Amino acid sequence: MNSWLTIPIDSDFSIHNLPFGIFSIGKKAPRVGVRIGDFVIDLEQLRKFGLLAVPRNVCNQASLNAFINLGKKKTSAIRLQLQDWLVQEKSPLKKYFNQAFYPIESVKMHLPVKVGDYTDFYSSLEHATNVGKLFRPDNPLVANWKHVPIAYHGRASSIVVSGTPIIRPKGQIKPADSPTPIFSPTKEMDFEVEIGAIIGKNSVLGESISTAEAESYLFGLVLFNDWSARDIQRWEYQPLGPFLGKNFASSISAWVVMMEALEHFRTETPPQDPQPLPYLAFEGKKNFDIELSVRLNIDATHSHTISQTNFRYMYWNLAQQIAHHTVNGCNLKIGDILASGTISGPVAGSNGCLLELSMGGKQPIDAGNGLQRTFLEDNDTLIIEGYCEKEGIRVGFGEVSGKIVASH
Amino acid sequence: MNSWLTIPIDSDFSIHNLPFGIFSIGKKAPRVGVRIGDFVIDLEQLRKFGLLAVPRNVCNQASLNAFINLGKKKTSAIRLQLQDWLVQEKSPLKKYFNQAFYPIESVKMHLPVKVGDYTDFYSSLEHATNVGKLFRPDNPLVANWKHVPIAYHGRASSIVVSGTPIIRPKGQIKPADSPTPIFSPTKEMDFEVEIGAIIGKNSVLGESISTAEAESYLFGLVLFNDWSARDIQRWEYQPLGPFLGKNFASSISAWVVMMEALEHFRTETPPQDPQPLPYLAFEGKKNFDIELSVRLNIDATHSHTISQTNFRYMYWNLAQQIAHHTVNGCNLKIGDILASGTISGPVAGSNGCLLELSMGGKQPIDAGNGLQRTFLEDNDTLIIEGYCEKEGIRVGFGEVSGKIVASH
Numbered sequence: 114m115n116s117w118l119t120i121p122i123d124s125d126f127s128i129h130n131l132p133f134g135i136f137s138i139g140k141k142a143p144r145v146g147v148r149i150g151d152f153v154i155d156l157e158q159l160r161k162f163g164l165l166a167v168p169r170n171v172c173n174q175a176s177l178n179a180f181i182n183l184g185k186k187k188t189s190a191i192r193l194q195l196q197d198w199l200v201q202e203k204s205p206l207k208k209y210f211n212q213a214f215y216p217i218e219s220v221k222m223h224l225p226v227k228v229g230d231y232t233d234f235y236s237s238l239e240h241a242t243n244v245g246k247l248f249r250p251d252n253p254l255v256a257n258w259k260h261v262p263i264a265y266h267g268r269a270s271s272i273v274v275s276g277t278p279i280i281r282p283k284g285q286i287k288p289a290d291s292p293t294p295i296f297s298p299t300k301e302m303d304f305e306v307e308i309g310a311i312i313g314k315n316s317v318l319g320e321s322i323s324t325a326e327a328e329s330y331l332f333g334l335v336l337f338n339d340w341s342a343r344d345i346q347r348w349e350y351q352p353l354g355p356f357l358g359k360n361f362a363s364s365i366s367a368w369v370v371m372m373e374a375l376e377h378f379r380t381e382t383p384p385q386d387p388q389p390l391p392y393l394a395f396e397g398k399k400n401f402d403i404e405l406s407v408r409l410n411i412d413a414t415h416s417h418t419i420s421q422t423n424f425r426y427m428y429w430n431l432a433q434q435i436a437h438h439t440v441n442g443c444n445l446k447i448g449d450i451l452a453s454g455t456i457s458g459p460v461a462g463s464n465g466c467l468l469e470l471s472m473g474g475k476q477p478i479d480a481g482n483g484l485q486r487t488f489l490e491d492n493d494t495l496i497i498e499g500y501c502e503k504e505g506i507r508v509g510f511g512e513v514s515g516k517i518v519a520s521h
Numbered sequence: 522m523n524s525w526l527t528i529p530i531d532s533d534f535s536i537h538n539l540p541f542g543i544f545s546i547g548k549k550a551p552r553v554g555v556r557i558g559d560f561v562i563d564l565e566q567l568r569k570f571g572l573l574a575v576p577r578n579v580c581n582q583a584s585l586n587a588f589i590n591l592g593k594k595k596t597s598a599i600r601l602q603l604q605d606w607l608v609q610e611k612s613p614l615k616k617y618f619n620q621a622f623y624p625i626e627s628v629k630m631h632l633p634v635k636v637g638d639y640t641d642f643y644s645s646l647e648h649a650t651n652v653g654k655l656f657r658p659d660n661p662l663v664a665n666w667k668h669v670p671i672a673y674h675g676r677a678s679s680i681v682v683s684g685t686p687i688i689r690p691k692g693q694i695k696p697a698d699s700p701t702p703i704f705s706p707t708k709e710m711d712f713e714v715e716i717g718a719i720i721g722k723n724s725v726l727g728e729s730i731s732t733a734e735a736e737s738y739l740f741g742l743v744l745f746n747d748w749s750a751r752d753i754q755r756w757e758y759q760p761l762g763p764f765l766g767k768n769f770a771s772s773i774s775a776w777v778v779m780m781e782a783l784e785h786f787r788t789e790t791p792p793q794d795p796q797p798l799p800y801l802a803f804e805g806k807k808n809f810d811i812e813l814s815v816r817l818n819i820d821a822t823h824s825h826t827i828s829q830t831n832f833r834y835m836y837w838n839l840a841q842q843i844a845h846h847t848v849n850g851c852n853l854k855i856g857d858i859l860a861s862g863t864i865s866g867p868v869a870g871s872n873g874c875l876l877e878l879s880m881g882g883k884q885p886i887d888a889g890n891g892l893q894r895t896f897l898e899d900n901d902t903l904i905i906e907g908y909c910e911k912e913g914i915r916v917g918f919g920e921v922s923g924k925i926v927a928s929h
Contacts, residue, residue: 230678235761248760255759260702261693265761266674266768270638270852271726280727282849285669285798294668296798318679318770319688319929345849351663352656353643353673354762360674361849362726390693390704441690441753441769444678521727 116199120150125500125509131192132368135223143175143223148368151217158213176227178448181313181332222367226448228269235263236429239457247473262429262437268360275366275513281520282361284345298520299342302489305455306465308424309337312449319442324395327435336366336499336513337452366513374508378402378501382430399430403499410494417481422456422463491519524607528558533908533917539600540776543631551631553580553588556776559625566621584635586856589721589740630775634856636677641860643671644837648865655881670837670845676768683774683921689928690769692753706928707750710897713863714873714905716832717745720857727850732803735843744774744907744921745860774921782916786810786909790838807838811907818902825889830864830871899927
């Protein structure tokens with residue numbers, strides 16, 4: 114498939130991708146866009162020109178929720194129609210190119226969805242084991258872990274789009290040598306590499322979703338950075354889980370890659386032993402081969418890759434996560450995000466957070482140019498990138514980035 | 522203060538209360554109402570008749586969020602105006618009585634707010650100690666408890682209005698005598714008596730709210746039942762906290778009692794020792810004297826009070842909870858709910874859940890008429906009622922009820 118539009122050969126946003134997002138240009142209100150190469154297509158303009166048969170108040174919204182609510186049949190058809198028009202030489206898009214295609218540098222990206230509930234899973238065996246060793250040396254992998262796709266609810270209000278500065282949070286920290294806590298900006302500012310799944314269909318309170326139906330509830334995926342203040346988290350998390358150590362901010366990438374664009378990159382879930390309960394059984398390839406890398410920019414001239422991992426390593430897959438989340442009747446809504454939990458892999462250099470990479474802050478890592486880091490310092494910028502590539506087809510997520518700024 | 526309207530002398534909805542809620546009548550769309558005695562006042566009708574100067578699309582909404590967004594100055598003024606009109610003999614309301622006042626039996630109540638994020642605190646010392654003994658006999662009150670107002674994020678999508686049936690959730694349970702979990706409807710269905718605080722003002726991401734400012738972010742309070750499946754919770758909650766054991770449903774009362782209506786019932790917070798960090802210091806009376814009782818209706822003819830407690834017992838007050846929640850920059854939004862955590866007291870019979878009342882299911886409690894319960898059974902109805910009363914003034918919450926129905 115080749116487009117009449119020039120698309121850089123290594124672009125994440127190839128003709129095979131066509132992700133959706135919310136953008137604004139100049140002083141115009143935010144609206145729905147589709148990314149292709151280095152351009153954004155304005156769907157509200159296409160609607161006005163009569164090219165898109167969607168109701169008003171769908172493409173002129175500040176979130177994708179109304180668009181997603183059109184249903185997968187409709188949104189998939191729109192994506193395929195755009196793909197077709199981007200390939201056809203006699204494309205109706207050409208006539209409106211100047212009015213509906215904007216260079217990516219000229220637009221501002223916004224949070225793509227209005228998030229209802231945000232759930233964070235904990236589905237990487239390697240991450241759970243590594244962190245468990247640091248937090249609970251006597252009990253690293255909790256007995257339930259291989260039976261239960263462990264998750265907790267996170268904060269929706271503080272989810273921000275890539276590029277938003279992250280203010281170093283303050284809070285209670287208990288130094289090892291003190292009997293009581295102190296109040297301080299976190300000294301252990303960390304990131305977590307995750308994939309976030311955007312829910313695409315409402316489920317009914319009281320009803321469960323099977324693993325076979327589960328993927329029909331997914332609209333698409335984004336990159337997700339679950340910023341974490343480890344010292345705050347360590348002191349607060351017993352007995353009810355993380356709270357202020359996490360809820361000051363989470364960042365997501367601006368473009369939502371539809372599940373259809375990821376079909377080509379399905380892969381097997383790693384073996385599960387012991388076999389989980391029947392409601393978690395599944396058939397087929399339910400993991401996705403998404404290459405993930407983490408770069409740390411200490412200043413404008415130093416960029417250093419500090420981790421490379423892959424979404425394929427996850428022990429629990431998306432279908433299992435959804436089946437588990439709803440097995441008790443809990444309902445999912447359009448715009449909810451299910452994050453994967455930190456993605457660490459079994460190979461060297463594949464740990465998805467600094468807590469693991471620096472062994473709990475004990476072994477500084479190379480940050481490039483002779484510099485080192487245990488945790489993030491003020492003015493550091495952390496960038497997660499992700500893409501799939503197979504048989505010459507590339508579908509990527511762009512990036513999710515955030516610069517740490519000093520506490521107020 | 523006396524109204525020209527007949528209000529039953531023991532009504533929770535006295536002239537001193539005037540709570541807000543969302544109701545519908547017949548096939549009309551849900552809208553904003555105020556409760557007085559056994560009537561609901563239709564604010565959308567009052568607006569149409571020119572008695573309320575509020576924008577369109579505020580009182581004709583299916584949630585109070587747009588109404589709350591008018592700001593406390595405006596919403597308080599509306600409440601005081603209504604109070605005045607309900608007292609004045611020459612009231613403009615009398616002319617529209619037939620068109621704007623409905624008997625409570627004739628309306629259907631809806632969820633009063635669209636909940637953005639729901640946070641559940643754990644602020645009762647007695648509850649934390651009692652439950653800690655059952656879940657962690659070696660470590661009942663975790664070391665952080667008297668320093669940190671412990672909380673976790675709960676599920677917003679499954680919060681339902683009083684009267685909604687509660688389907689018994691299914692999930693993983695690990696029997697003590699089995700090496701592996703089984704799949705089953707919960708055998709330990711429980712309630713938790715809580716008060717929910719409805720956030721009335723958006724805060725800014727990255728900024729903290731002091732204890733002195735905190736109450737200005739509160740719109741009002743509701744009764745809150747944090748339904749819990751103890752066996753599911755026990756197996757899943759380590760290391761990241763409760764998830765499926767809680768997120769199948771939480772119920773709230775239909776009428777939001779404004780903070781102004783509760784001023785008269787302020788009381789001291791119990792002594793805090795050790796003294797918490799300075800950001801948690803506060804001045805003045807920050808607890809509220811709200812009598813709470815729990816009734817179990819096993820069938821239409823048996824109703825038995827199984828607990829009586831009081832919101833005044835809470836160790837951490839609302840101002841401290843808000844200051845803690847935002848100390849790291851986490852933002853609050855209109856419609857968010859901060860629940861108190863189970864309210865247990867220091868006196869006999871004041872435990873706020875069956876887990877405590879039945880000592881973890883080991884000592885059945887009297888359910889009236891010679892019947893007993895450890896946990897809730899199918900077709901049991903659980904009703905929490907709450908009210909303040911002092912110097913002849915009564916301000917109440919009505920009730921939050923839910924009937925347990927069998928798993929699908």
